[in-house]
Amino acid sequence: MNYHSHQDSSVKASFSDALLASLAPGGGLWMPDALPKYSPNETARLGAMSFADCAAELAANFVDEKFTAADLKNICRDAYNFPVPMVTLAGETLDPALAPDAEDFVLELFHGPTLAFKDFAARFMGRAASHIMGKTKQRRTILVATSGDTGGAIGDAFLDQEGIKVFILFPKGGVSKVQEQQLTTMGNTRSNVKAIAVDGSFDDCQQLVKQAFGNNALCEEHDLMSANSINVGRVIPQSFYYFWTSLQAKAAYPSRPLVYAIPSGNLGNLTGGLIAKQMGAPINRFVIGNNANDPFVDYLSTGEYTPRPSVPTLSNAMDIGRPNNFPRILALHGEDYTEVTKVCWGASFSDEETERHIRRVHTETGYVMCPHTAVGHLAMEKFAEDVSDPFTRITVGTAHPAKFADSVERILHTDIPLPEPLAKAMRKKKRMHVMSPTLDALSEYLAKHA
Known part of the structure; x- marks a missing residue:
């Protein structure tokens, strides 16, 4: 499957390149060139499978030659180990x-592990990105804006993944207490996942991520990658x-x-x-x-x-x-x-x-x-x-x-009652950086920690 920018269909990328680039040049969203069409007989066959195996078959339509059928089955069975x-x-x-x-x-x-629907996309994306980077020896810095659940799911999916650092931007005071506790207690002080409380709204967080990806120097310096749903690797x-x-x-x-x-x-x-x-x-x-x-x-x-x-x-x-x-x-x-x-x-x-x-x-x-x-x-x-x-x-x-x-x-x-994953998070000490909603403040923080 190849992908094109929604702004210009002549701008193309493979799945791997689209996932790692996040946005198309000029800020366009990647779209699949075509969608597979399943007949009723084919859907009956897929419906008889487990969810993980059905997901692997569907995923085969959207990836590139870096993924074999066995790779996808392993990724999906590992990602979707919950009901x-x-x-x-x-x-x-x-x-x-x-x-x-x-x-x-x-x-x-x-x-799933962070008790939100975002686990489905985040866990597939995390494993797919790690698979690609394992083959290409690339490194990435993930910027993700969250209004609550995305950041927790992405942080959990990429925690301790080699070659990847994750910076989660969330609106200060704009998420629930439990969500904030999840976002700010992942890993330890040397963790590859960092939480940033932005003194503004979620729209400010999202705009900061867009501004960062629109800054070529910043993208090149830190090999930026988004894990928000602007990334086609989240939507598929x-x-x-x-x-x-x-x-x-x-x-x-x-x-x-x-x-x-x-x-x-x-x-x-x-x-x-x-x-x-x-x-x-x-x-x-x-x-x-x-x-x-x-x-x-x-x-x-x-x-x-x-x-x-x-x-x-x-x-x-x-x-x-x-x-x-x-x-x-x-x-x-x-x-x-x-x-x-x-x-x-x-x-x-x-x-x-x-x-x-x-x-x-x-x-x-x-x-x-x-x-x-x-x-x-x-x-x-x-x-x-x-x-x-x-x-x-x-x-x-x-x-x-x-x-x-x-x-x-x-x-x-x-x-x-709090399920054990949340109860465990609530017992941990929060770690977060508070900053103003400006690209200069974000650039300064990335320079020190990315």
């Missing part, structure tokens, strides 16, 4: 024998779980349309789903849930895309006013607004609505949602109001509620 469950709010798994009339499921993507693996889980859901309930609800910020998760659908995943529609930072939902309603400064909300990982992957979504649909709205529907919700929904779901079912998952589930319920026929609803559960224990405990007036 990918779909459950009802009552706790039943997606199984018509257990829940023959069930329609409403949560796809829990938070059973996010198609894997949509492809495989949609096959499981369709096999369980073959006569019903299939709709996914995605709580969305930077739109990388949605982009992965759209890629899966175009490859032949049996998905009928995507429902997008935004918080107050809703330029994409506005676009779906009006056809006008107006990025704006982000505002802080309860679902902080979605506090993004300029989603990076919007150009990719347009490119996947021929820059045609009508084509985008055929597959995407959206709604946005306030913090008050989100809190009420978390309380209601818990009261009625006992299920505890993180604020982001609650936004997605709210959007699914609103979408369903105008649909008369039965359909299978899958809300993407993006993070374990314990990652937002300070908010969820306040909302529910109950303790949220």
Whole structure:
């Protein structure tokens, strides 16, 4: 597979070069030249595989000659050594024998090591990058901006990887206490992963990363690489779980349309789903849930895309006013607004609505949602109001509620037990550098530590 810049299709790169370069020259986003198309017979074969083996087969379409089929199988089996469950709010798994009339499921993507969906993309990307650099003897400095979960997943995926240093930029006071503890306690004082608290918003962090990659001298001095979803090596693996889980859901309930609800910020998760659908995943529609930072939902309603400064909300990982992957979504649909709205529907919700929904779901079912998952589930319920026929609803559960224990405990007036990985992080001493949101400050810090 070759890749091209979304700004200029004549600018080309291999998968390895696109992954390590992060952005195309001129700041374009890398896009695959073509997507594979799977027939129903082929999807049936893939659906019968384990998730890891299905992911390896899908990945083979997107890589280059540096990866063999055996390499990909090893990478995916190592990366995806945790479950990918779909459950009802009552706790039943997606199984018509257990829940023959069930329609409403949560796809829990938070059973990886950092308890967030970002583990899926980060772990594949980390292993793929290490594989490439092992063959080429290259070194890289990763800059990643995070609104909460990306930084933890990337830091964990690249921790102690030889030849790679990771600098995680997060908004000071703009992530949950648990998230900050995760970000600032990885490794030890000599770790290759460093946390930087930026005195500003996530948009400031993201802009700093873009400015750094736009500075040729800085890129060359430090061999910069991004691990945000601007990197195609992050977006492609996010198609894997949509492809495989949609096959499981369709096999369980073959006569019903299939709709996914995605709580969305930077739109990388949605982009992965759209890629899966175009490859032949049996998905009928995507429902997008935004918080107050809703330029994409506005676009779906009006056809006008107006990025704006982000505002802080309860679902902080979605506090993004300029989603990076919007150009990719347009490119996947021929820059045609009508084509985008055929597959995407959206709604946005306030913090008050989100809190009420978390309380209601818990009261009625006992299920505890993180604020982001609650936004997605709210959007699914609103979408369903105008649909008369039965359909299978899958809300993407993006993070374990314990990652937002300070908010969820306040909302529910109950303790949220911390899983051991989080409890362990909470016992560690934080290490972070605080800096102003300027390229000069970032350059000075990289000069000392990269």
